[in-house]
Amino acid sequence: MATAVKQKSDVILQYLRPHKKMPSVWCAGCGNGIIMSAIIRAVDKLGYSKDEVVMVSGIGCSSRMPIYLDFNALHTTHGRALGFATGVKFARPDLKVIVITGDGDALAIGGNHFIHACRRNIDITTILINNAIYGMTGGQGSPATPSGAFSTTTPYGNVEKHFEPCELARAAGATYVGRTTVYHATQMEKMIAGGLAHSGFAFIEAISNCQTYFGRLNRKGDAVAMIKSFKENAVMLGKAKKMSEEELEGKIVIGTLYRTEKTEFCDEYQRVIDSLQGGK
Amino acid sequence: MANERINKIEVPEDRFEMRLSGSGGQGMILGAVIMAEAIGSTGEKNTVQTQSYGPEARGGASKADVVVSSNEIFYPKAMKFDLLLAMTQEALDAYYPDLKENGILIVDDTLVTKVPTDKHYGLPFTQLAREEAGHVMVANVIALAAIAELTGIVSREALTETVLGRAPRGTEEKNKKALEIGFREAAKLKK
Amino acid sequence: MAQKKRVLMLGNLACVHGAIYAGMRFYAGYPITPSTEIAEGCARELPRIGGRFIQMEDEIGSIAAVVGASIAGLKAMTATSGPGYSLMVENIGYAYMTETPCVIVNVQRGGPSTGLPTKVSQSDTMQARWGPHGDFTAITVAPSTISDTVSETIRAFNLAERFRTPVTVLLDEVMGHMREIITLPEPGEIEVLERVRPTCPPEEFVPFERTPNLVTPMPRYGDGYRYIVTGLTHDQMGFTTNKPEEITPKLDKLRNKIENYKEEIIKLRVEMMEDAEIAFVSYGSVSRTAFQAIDIARKAGVKVGGVQLYTIWPFPDKELAELCNRCNKVIVAELNMGQIVNEVRRVLPPDVSIHSLRRYDGEILTPMQLLEKLEEVL
Structure with missing residues (x-):
């Protein structure tokens, strides 16, 4: 067992950016590290070369991830990662494009790019790290903050409704949609690998903990307590299908929620190019 | 205050300025594009074509200019017209004041009833298009043929080539017919 | 030699022609008057030559895609007008900071706000210089004939590659919608500059190195030079920095790589x-x-x-x-x-x-x- 753990961390170290002075900006106990390691293991398992992977992000705690990883890194502007990623993927369909985004980044300021990237079914794997709050700016409410929850901008409880990112992605046209939590690291790794191997827009919601702000403001305890609550509240999709709406109240349904095959955007455009050039 | 030297200034003689005017949908912009292309691409002269965009393009007054010169064309719009085509009374009233003293005035007398001068050519472009060419849409092409015939600014052949080059498939015959009508009717006026 | 063909060309399409001549193979845009014919022209022409056109969900996404495509390795352009340019400025600033070559065409109309969509204006002249927040030096060119529009668009691409910077082409409604008889340049007639790529081994590559002329060779994604592109102020390695001794040289680089070579850029x-x-x-x-x-x-x-x-x-x-x-x-x-x-x-x-x-x-x-x-x- 000890050897296996050592080997695992060896894999992680291979993918960290050389010369980068750690620590990261992430708080001790932040779920982002678990997600980063799941991504590394998924990429390693698929055998992608580091050169062919482009990791694109916007602004926020989670969006710092590309800076720590030894891939091609594109750390862009707030909410716009999918716009930049669309340019990268469409210009160079041979590259594997991963977008790291947060609930504020993808669902608020970047909502328009998010739904349209889903609609195009462009071959990008998007991992939305959902901690239900703006961490980097110090704990403001996001479109994923539940009704009634406290944040520095919802000091009397959130009066708004929150988005269900997976339902939004599916409705907008994503062809691979899954949800998992930072407690379920092995499932997360498999889901990310599945998304990367899928041809089309893959969307993975990774429920994560921000004990520093969300936890503190909502009395959810420390990192360990929050991650434990993910374990306790998670329900596998198969089981959830047999449960009533009341029984599912407050639960997190995890698993690959939706998967279908549709023509991918870059492939479709290539067919246009081929038909025009073939006609010459 | 007034500087005598500048007050006497006339529009340079090397420029031939045309304004094609009517109402939106009468094909004035396309007419100007065809004229600029026919003159410029087949000959040695430079041409510039401009128009007014906006609500005008979908009804109301519409105008498009063609400036022709052997030299470099600086200001792209018509200042004092050497030729004014007015397809409606409204267009004529709006632009007649800027016609040069010896400028050529061509009106569609299907729609224009009050012309402020005897020195003009009148042809019923719209009526000819509807009744003889088979479609009101080609009234502009009849007018272009008339302009070519009356001014000699472009040859019959060059105009025909350009019109047919731009005609949507299936409309070639109607356009050919329209050109014939325009050349023929204008030739009658020249006599 | 056969006499060159004389063609009547619309200003906006002359811009497309110049861009393709200069090697543009990626266009992202959003429809807006009076620039739309540029997007339409690119949609028609680019797939014919193996290039790529995408209509994005807005102007913010358009310039983002252009910058992404350029970093990935293609010469890229977008075109817009008034409100669209205002939406783009944040990511244009990103292009300045990340030293990403790209061309932005602004076919000016009257403003502020929605203003006069179909009417001419030159009121974005200062915006072309100072649109994005922060300090940087901008390059902006402005043609006045349709023939110029072809050659100035080519020049804009050349300047973008030469200086690793976004370049703005300022047209206006009159320019965009005017047609004029021109002769098109033959292939090879006008010089086209290509991006300088690094030749050193990846482990020796310094992605934002302050080279003697302050322009750093720029790799394509996938070529083995895995580096960080970030809009945060960064050191020569691309790592984000808050150190005063790194911040000043970075901002000086953005300015001096252009200011020191003004004579290559000025054209009157x-x-x-x-x-x-x-x-x-x-x-x-x-x-x-x-x-x-x-x-x-x-x-x-x-x-x-x-x-x-x-x-x-x-x-x-x-x-x-x-x-x-x-x-x-x-x-x-x-x-x-x-x-x-x-x-x-x-x-x-x-x-x-x-x-x-x-x-x-x-x-x-x-x-x-x-x-x-x-x-x-x-």
């Missing part, structure tokens, strides 16, 4: 200035009005000349001062409330009297208006 058209006592300074479509007015006034014996700014930014401080050296009076004609006139005031000696001729009612200045102004100030 100078007419009748040898003996001119009075000069018109203009740019874009208004230069056509200016040269018309000069032509008329010269025939009447007025010693007037003209300078057209093909390069608006960086501003030709030294060149303009030298050219207007012998003039007592200068008239700056522009379609705004007086934007470039203040730059002219800044660079000319105090004994030259500078007059501003402005128009901002959606119409182009006419030769008669310039002649009247000339008469007034003579």
